[in-house]
Amino acid sequence: MSTSPSPQNPASAVWLVAEREIGSKLRSKAFLISTGILLLIALAGILIGGFAGKSPAPDAVAATSQTAAAVESLPNVTVTEVADRAAAERLVLDDEVTAAVLPAEGSPTGIVILAKENPPSSLVMGLSQSPEVEILEPATTNPFVRYIVAIGFGVIFLMAASTFGGTIAQSVVEEKQTRVVELLISAIPTRALLAGKVIGNTVLAMAQILLLAAIAVVGLIVTGQNELLAGIGAPVLWFAVFFLFGFILLASLYSAAAAMVSRQEDIGSTTMPLMMLVMAPYFLVIFFNDNPLVMTVLSYVPFSAPVAMPVRLFVGEAMWWEPLVSLVILLASCIGAILVGAKIYENSLLRMGARVKLGEALRG
Incomplete structure (x- = not known):
């Protein structure tokens, strides 16, 4: 025992x-x-x-065939293609999109952003012209x-x-x-x-x-x-x-x-x-x-x-x-x-x- x-x-x-x-x-x-x-x-x-830390909801942006490519290259953006300025203005005023990016003759960048009140800052910064930056030692x-x-x-x-x-x-x-x-x-x-x-x-x-x-x-x-x-x-x-x-x-x-x-x-x-x-x-x-x-x-x-x-x-x-x-x-x-x-x-x-x-x- x-x-x-x-x-x-x-x-x-x-x-x-x-x-x-x-x-x-x-x-x-x-x-x-x-x-x-x-x-x-x-x-x-x-x-x-x-x-x-999650990414914010993507901004809905209207664009014509001339500006759609530039807008689609931006992060966190969904593009709705429109035929002309009138259609873009209607979507912006009806709050269906937050802004519209249209071609503009005479503008330094060749585009103009339409917004009902305030344009998305990320959209403005993304379409602004900035110098090219090269990082020699990128952070891991x-x-x-x-x-x-x-x-x-x-x-x-x-x-x-x-x-x-x-x-x-x-x-x-x-x-x-x-x-x-x-x-x-x-x-x-x-x-x-x-x-x-x-x-x-x-x-x-x-x-x-x-x-x-x-x-x-x-x-x-x-x-x-x-x-x-x-x-x-x-x-x-x-x-x-x-x-x-x-x-x-x-x-x-x-x-x-x-x-x-x-x-x-x-x-x-x-x-x-x-x-x-x-x-x-x-x-x-x-x-x-x-x-x-x-x-x-x-x-x-x-x-x-x-x-x-x-x-x-x-x-x-x-x-x-x-x-x-x-x-x-x-x-x-x-x-x-x-x-x-x-x-x-x-x-x-x-x-x-x-x-x-x-x-x-x-x-x-």
């Missing part, structure tokens, strides 16, 4: 702590409400941006879309890191204040407690990321942005992979930083440097999203790679091997953070009272 695994078993202990972390969040109304609000904001932003993507994608990845990573990082820190200090931690580590190893906290919150954070990705896909499909959806698919997958290891790195450091204090009021003193490590790269990616050199550097820095590298992949500036190299660097940093964080966590968890200095926590 099989028996349930003992809590002293490291793997079982880790999973027990992870289940406890996940269960406590899913029972929290504040967490569920904040998650729902986040998903609604994301959906609203995608829908509003999608509908606002729309600068506005590039900026929005950078903000999207950045905001998601920043909010997840700050929200769940803060939750982990509060949980660690609360267990110290209430002395619950003494009961926990009498039953399970200290490192199993740390690993369970990190894994549990990572599962929740990844679940949020997957929900946001699903909402983004639905929103892009509803708004007819299939081209953008096709282009952002691979970067989103890379973002999920980078986010996973980037969050584990931060979660380990947040747990270690929180273990160095014994009161909720002191959490900020040890976690603020971590928040700055997250916020600084976020703002750098936003401000320098169109600077290839800065973005290349940021895509190899562990704290900014989860945002910078997917943006570079989206705009086509990264070679196929670059995300692999960046991921290796992030993995190495993640392992280092786990080892350092575990040492600080073990050496600080049972020390009450004054804040434990970093040097003391590392020495033990």
Whole structure:
């Protein structure tokens, strides 16, 4: 007959702590409400941006056989061919077309635009004579879309890191204040407690990321942005992979930083440097999203790679091997953070009272 695994078993202990972390969040109304609000904001932003970015309805324009070819070459215009000026005027006055383009002798352009009140500005600009322009280095993507994608990845990573990082820190200090931690580590190893906290919150954070990705896909499909959806698919997958290891790195450091204090009021003193490590790269990616050199550097820095590298992949500036190299660097940093964080966590968890200095926590 099989028996349930003992809590002293490291793997079982880790999973027990992870289940406890996940269960406590899913029972929290504040967490569920904040998650729902986040998903609604994301959906609203995608829908509003999608509908606002759609091309406006085409302008109905009347034209004679002499001007029809010039008008048909313009974007977002439907042409109704008429026999003469009288027919064109009648369509304009009856609001069947927004304007009419007719030949005009003596006019510098050889045409005249008839409108009931105001002619469409796009029609006027399209028929105006402009110098020929040659772009030597054309942009690979729309600068506005590039900026929005950078903000999207950045905001998601920043909010997840700050929200769940803060939750982990509060949980660690609360267990110290209430002395619950003494009961926990009498039953399970200290490192199993740390690993369970990190894994549990990572599962929740990844679940949020997957929900946001699903909402983004639905929103892009509803708004007819299939081209953008096709282009952002691979970067989103890379973002999920980078986010996973980037969050584990931060979660380990947040747990270690929180273990160095014994009161909720002191959490900020040890976690603020971590928040700055997250916020600084976020703002750098936003401000320098169109600077290839800065973005290349940021895509190899562990704290900014989860945002910078997917943006570079989206705009086509990264070679196929670059995300692999960046991921290796992030993995190495993640392992280092786990080892350092575990040492600080073990050496600080049972020390009450004054804040434990970093040097003391590392020495033990």
